[in-house]
Amino acid sequence: MTRRLEGTAALVTGASSGIGHATALELAREGASVALVGRREDRLTDLAAEITDSGGKALVVPADITTAQAAAEAVERTVENLGRLDTLVNNAGLMLLGPAPGADLNDWRRMIDINLMGLMYTAHAAVPHLVKAAAEEPRQVADIVNIGSLAGRNAYAMSAVYSATKFGVGAFSEALRQELARRHVRVSVVEPGSVDTELRTHNPDVIQQHIVAALGDIDRLQSQDIADTVGYIVTRPRHVAVAELLVRPTEQV
DSSP: OOOTTTTTTEEEEESSSSHHHHHHHHHHHTEEEEEEEEOOOOHHHHHHHHHHTTTEEEEEOOOOOOOOHHHHHHHHHHHHHOOOEEEEEEEOOOOOOOOOOOHHHHHHHHHHIIIIIHHHHHHHHHHHHHHHHTTTTTTTTTEEEOOOOOGGGGTHHHHOHHHHHHHHHHHHHHHHHHHHHHGGGGEEEEEEEEOGGGGGGGOHHHHHHHHHHHHHHHOBBHHHHHHHHHHHHHEEEEEEOOOOOEEEEEEEO
């Protein structure tokens, strides 16, 4: 099978688990060299070994992208070691749910810092390199894929600030898409419904029980389903841009 991203380099944030882990593997299978960005270095190291054992190339970049400096350093380290940057997947995120009245404001700040500001800091640092890559071989196109959420389309009780961050991701993505379109840097937002990852486990047991009760016994998405979606987006021909893609479990209403 043709490795459609051969000769390119990608950076994936939140690569230590879930969607980020699966997406890094998917991009590596397509031939990209992949920078693995996240806070849990041991997991990144294991993932890098899995990629290199399969004949790919991976770079471990431990970083907390909630500061502009750390995000910029992660991007610069990627370009320094991999030689270029063609694809950025902004996946790192946090979902802390619960009633807005009486909420812990630190939880709100943590979600804003990673879901929105971290994403924007990383995009800001990456754009000059992506513009350069889009002007060069091998593909003459570059991609930013921002992982949003169904909660970025519809606001729900118990998820006020999480939804606010994901609505922000959608707005930022669309505005940036318009600014970069003529430079052949495509900006896409992927909006998953319920995915079976560790994301919900960051919540107290009572909130996790609420999530399970709300979903019932539906067959939830897996991380690979979203990785497949990202792979589809970034392997489109140069003249095709997928600006927004909502992916729900079949049974989720």
